[in-house]
Amino acid sequence: MTTEFLISEIRRKNSFLCVGLDPDLNKIPKHLLAEEDPIFVFNKAIIDATHDLMVACKPNIAFYEAYGIPGWRSLEKTINYLNENYPEIFTIADAKRGDIGNTSAMYAKAFLNDMKFDSITVAPYMGKDSVEPFLAFEDKHTILLALTSNEGAFDFQTKDLDGKELYKQVIETSKTYKNAENLMYVVGATKAEYFEGIRRIIPDSFLLVPGVGAQGGSLSEVCKYGMNENVGLLINSTRAVIYASAEKDFAEAARREALSVQTEMAGILSR
């Protein structure tokens, strides 16, 4: 999917919401456990209930790997369902992968080519040749971890690397990578004031922002500092949406929560 199409979908839906699909069998409504594939039934219901309110959908691969081959099957069914029924939704494989060149190419094949995700999150620690194999895919995006939303972000990301915070070095250096125009970045919402400095480095790039909702962080603050003229933001919400209810009305409850966020976004977009 091109960035242009993503931007047009944001305008059409008046939304820049990304819904994360992190299914946990201990948390989904109990009546679903009787299903042959509880995870896919759960995901499908959430997708059907929120598809018009979100522009992006982000399964976190760990939650599927945790269930072995059945989990991987549920993941494949989920991405196939999205690709067949809602191709306009920007899909993100939240995998945080990264390895030496020929190995990153294997990860890129699995997610971008075979499962046909629109994008994948990638870890930057191993540098250029670990990231470029993902960037080589045309009309696919690589979402590089820059500043994450968890406590451990302060271990290294916010420390000075050669006179500038590591996360800024990651962003700046990545601009020199081949096919850098395919890059987006993960920037944690709990650090709204950091967006100003980041936008000075990458005014036009899309930012995937976890940490709004259950992880904290204010939508209006993030938009104030992080939005550009093409919006340039994908705000993720997972637990607040998918676990809005643990009962049989879980899909309707998910829709209510997504609608609440999308309404606030529409208000911001109309200013």
Added chain:
Amino acid sequence: MTTEFLISEIRRKNSFLCVGLDPDLNKIPKHLLAEEDPIFVFNKAIIDATHDLMVACKPNIAFYEAYGIPGWRSLEKTINYLNENYPEIFTIADAKRGDIGNTSAMYAKAFLNDMKFDSITVAPYMGKDSVEPFLAFEDKHTILLALTSNEGAFDFQTKDLDGKELYKQVIETSKTYKNAENLMYVVGATKAEYFEGIRRIIPDSFLLVPGVGAQGGSLSEVCKYGMNENVGLLINSTRAVIYASAEKDFAEAARREALSVQTEMAGILSR
């Protein structure tokens, strides 16, 4: 597996060789493609041919993900085969995983609990709470990326973070993590002189060293600077061993290559 047992196996086998299992259907002997599960047949033959010469075995998960569910099945069969037939071999899930706390816990469940790998490689970028869920597993090891063997290592790892190279900050900071005694580290062999400084920080930790063989780097140099009184090294070789021959004698050729490395190691250990 405890470190004590690993050390006793190194002494017993006179080897600190780790064989990497990165099966690529384009590279394995063509006659195997007629098999129902070429990847598992390939892996099993390599394992059976080299089991007494290696102390560790390291499937890189990307090569299995690249083949979807069949690949994942081959991975499960491979680790089950190792666990059932050669439980004395230290198994490493080379996954380079890492995410926020509850998500890292899912990765840890998948590899350390469900597939019963002895250890897993983890990326450090997201810091403490992304690593500690792996460390929480008793008698399991977390192998943290420190200094990797690829060109991109120079993007960030070797730069100064608060006055010290990032890879050194990663190692030093990780020593403060809960259950840090379960840590090992990836240190690229192409940078033998770095081992001196690293050993000053972590004299007793095990180091997983890729980059000997096809990726370059001298075994004797690495041992000179990196070995401690308990050896403290796992030297990985993948392509030189598993692709020593592309013909029907691939397993025998793999054994010859592994024996050549083990012979050199036995010589070093006997000094």
